[in-house]
Amino acid sequence: xTAVDFSTTFSNAWFPxxxxxxxxxxxxxKELAQFFPLKDIGAVVTKxxxxxxxxxxxxxxxxxxxxxxLNSIGLQGPGIDTFLEKDIPWLIxxxxxxxxxxxxxxVEEYSTLARKLRAVAGISAIEVNISxxxxxxRGLVFACDPEASRKVIDGxxxxxxGEIPIIAKLSPDVTDIVxxxxxxxxxxxxxxxxxxxxxxxxxxxxxxxxxxxGKTGGLSGPAIRPIAVRAIYQVHAAMPHVxxxxxxGVASGRDAFEMILAGASGVSVGTASFGNPMxxxxxxxxxxxxxxxxxxxxLKDAIGYAHRSDETHE
Amino acid sequence: MSQINRNAAQLRATIVGxxxxxxxxxxxxxxxxxxxxxxxxxxxxxxxGGDSSRMILRRAFAISRVAHSASFGGTMELIVAPHGQGSKxxxxxxxxxxxxxxxxxGSAFGIPTEPVQVLLVxxxxxxxxxxxLAEVLKTRGCKVDMLLGASTAGKIYAPMEGKRSVNSLRIYxxxxxxxxxxxxxxxxxxxxxxxxxxxxxxxGPMGMLSAISALTESTDVVHQCAVEESxxxxxxxCMTCVLPVRNSDNSxxxxxxxxxxxxxxxxxxxxxxxGKNPLVQP
Numbered sequence: 001x002t003a004v005d006f007s008t009t010f011s012n013a014w015f016p017x018x019x020x021x022x023x024x025x026x027x028x029x030k031e032l033a034q035f036f037p038l039k040d041i042g043a044v045v046t047k048x049x050x051x052x053x054x055x056x057x058x059x060x061x062x063x064x065x066x067x068x069x070l071n072s073i074g075l076q077g078p079g080i081d082t083f084l085e086k087d088i089p090w091l092i093x094x095x096x097x098x099x100x101x102x103x104x105x106x107v108e109e110y111s112t113l114a115r116k117l118r119a120v121a122g123i124s125a126i127e128v129n130i131s132x133x134x135x136x137x138r139g140l141v142f143a144c145d146p147e148a149s150r151k152v153i154d155g156x157x158x159x160x161x162g163e164i165p166i167i168a169k170l171s172p173d174v175t176d177i178v179x180x181x182x183x184x185x186x187x188x189x190x191x192x193x194x195x196x197x198x199x200x201x202x203x204x205x206x207x208x209x210x211x212x213x214g215k216t217g218g219l220s221g222p223a224i225r226p227i228a229v230r231a232i233y234q235v236h237a238a239m240p241h242v243x244x245x246x247x248x249g250v251a252s253g254r255d256a257f258e259m260i261l262a263g264a265s266g267v268s269v270g271t272a273s274f275g276n277p278m279x280x281x282x283x284x285x286x287x288x289x290x291x292x293x294x295x296x297x298x299l300k301d302a303i304g305y306a307h308r309s310d311e312t313h314e
Numbered sequence: 315m316s317q318i319n320r321n322a323a324q325l326r327a328t329i330v331g332x333x334x335x336x337x338x339x340x341x342x343x344x345x346x347x348x349x350x351x352x353x354x355x356x357x358x359x360x361x362x363g364g365d366s367s368r369m370i371l372r373r374a375f376a377i378s379r380v381a382h383s384a385s386f387g388g389t390m391e392l393i394v395a396p397h398g399q400g401s402k403x404x405x406x407x408x409x410x411x412x413x414x415x416x417x418x419x420g421s422a423f424g425i426p427t428e429p430v431q432v433l434l435v436x437x438x439x440x441x442x443x444x445x446x447l448a449e450v451l452k453t454r455g456c457k458v459d460m461l462l463g464a465s466t467a468g469k470i471y472a473p474m475e476g477k478r479s480v481n482s483l484r485i486y487x488x489x490x491x492x493x494x495x496x497x498x499x500x501x502x503x504x505x506x507x508x509x510x511x512x513x514x515x516x517x518g519p520m521g522m523l524s525a526i527s528a529l530t531e532s533t534d535v536v537h538q539c540a541v542e543e544s545x546x547x548x549x550x551x552c553m554t555c556v557l558p559v560r561n562s563d564n565s566x567x568x569x570x571x572x573x574x575x576x577x578x579x580x581x582x583x584x585x586x587x588x589g590k591n592p593l594v595q596p
Contacts, residue, residue, distance in 0.1 A: 025551060031318050031319055031551045031573070033318075034549075035319075035324065035549075055566065056592075058589050058591050059543060059557075059588065060544055060554075060589070061553070061554040062544060062546045062552065062554035064369065064371050064546075066368045067368045067370060069370065071552065071554060076568055213589060213591075221370050251370075273547070274547035274551065275372055275547075276324075277549055278324060
């Protein structure tokens with residue numbers, strides 16, 4: 001059996017494998033580096049970074065739920081300057097491919113972040129996180145508003161120029177994800193990250209109050225995987241040429257394969273790494289074996305395959 | 315390679331002992347040479363529920379002691395209270411069951427370089443890692459006294475063999491069903507001056523740790539406490555187990571109790587801010 005061509009691309013960014021960390025689930029890579037070399041996976045998507053340092057939300061910040069968990073971190077982080085000084089050089093030293101995820105409270109903050117990243121060498125792509133659910137005001141979830149989403153991406157695109165690919169991370173908590181996706185692609189996004197966590201809540205029945213310090217949190221893990229597959233499928237059907245970074249509850253090679261069939265060019269693994277630090281390299285090997293088993297000579301042929309089979313059956 | 319989790323390894327290990335001790339399970343796991351990397355204060359993260367479990371997160375348990383045994387090689391002992399779904403599952407595992415674990419994780423108790431007087435304070439099964447610590451402290455020539463407390467007698471964990479390493483052991487129960495009626499923190503101020511205590515090591519509920527920090531605040535006593543905050547990963551990537559800690563420049567950091575803890579300097583933890591909205595950093 002010849003080896004499967006496992007490489008993938010997001011616009012002009014090339015990756016040797018389609019398995020990435022998910023932003024917010026791998027910090028900046030140092031913690032997982034003890035378990036596997038970061039250069040062995042497609043890319044490290046760093047935890048969404050803001051312009052200033054941020055302490056985040058109070059504890060409790062997590063609640064396990066059936067086949068999932070809620071988190072309510074609130075974008076804790078060191079701020080872009082410290083991040084660029086400490087984390088990026090270290091990741092480059094590890095020969096990891098880097099996708100920097102950015103988050104802002106205003107359209108201007110995203111542009112400021114883009115300006116600070118513009119001249120930084122060694123970054124493969126930028127993920128623009130416009131969908132973090134753990135903010136004080138739901139009105140600040142840009143990805144729930146087509147016009148706000150478009151403005152953020154437009155600002156980042158203008159600032160960053162045409163060199164670095166932009167991947168817009170969207171929320172599943174909308175009525176029509178395809179129209180939001182169209183808006184950000186029109187505004188200059190090269191790719192889409194689907195999906196961010198789903199807004200949820202757990203009430204502690206002992207205290208009879210919301211369990212999380214931030215009251216609401218983002219649901220992740222296998223519980224949300226069908227939502228992610230659906231979102232990827234819908235968006236890929238509408239815009240087959242826009243590369244999608246799929247994520248949401250991927251815990252096995254089978255799950256990653258499912259997202260690729262739905263239309264993902266790459267797959268991020270988040271919550272699965274919490275339960276198993278070796279999840280990403282293991283999923284990667286499982287996916288490679290599955291592709292070979294199904295007779296795919298290259299990953300690219302499997303992307304969106306589920307759509308093709310629909311046509312054949314008609 | 316980064317320095318975070320530098321001693322940690324993931325392995326499948328066999329449970330070689332599981333017996334009930336009071337209200338707790340004493341679980342013994344064969345982990346081979348990994349024992350040589352484990353220090354008092356470190357913890358282990360264990361997969362629970364089996365492969366098809368709906369519980370997707372590991373459970374963190376303090377390593378109470380490690381040993382080399384003739385029949386099982388290196389063994390790790392855990393004292394587990396079967397409270398939640400995950401700990402109940404672990405406690406139901408028979409000898410011979412294979413579990414997936416990551417260890418050792420987290421910071422360890424600092425050992426004094428001088429043979430000083432130390433006081434060990436344990437709440438409930440939080441006393442478990444203190445016995446392993448007591449052995450280490452005794453070999454360094456420290457004088458070790460211990461206080462254990464719980465709400466009631468059944469929740470006191472004090473194995474016979476553990477008592478060998480301590481100079482004295484006093485037990486407090488809130489309902490008076492064992493030892494002295496009262497709280498384990500009641501005698502601390504008096505003991506600090508009577509015994510000339512240099513270091514207090516504590517492990518137990520957060521309220522107890524906070525109370526000890528208040529008692530040592532105006533003294534020269536160093537308070538090393540093993541904190542407990544719910545965590546999703548145990549390896550530093552989920553950012554859920556954070557505690558507000560004061561930095562040397564008076565700013566606040568939200569530090570992860572899995573990699574910057576569980577052993578922290580009680581004087582640095584901002585106990586009043588735990589579970590509250592921290593101030594935005596300037």
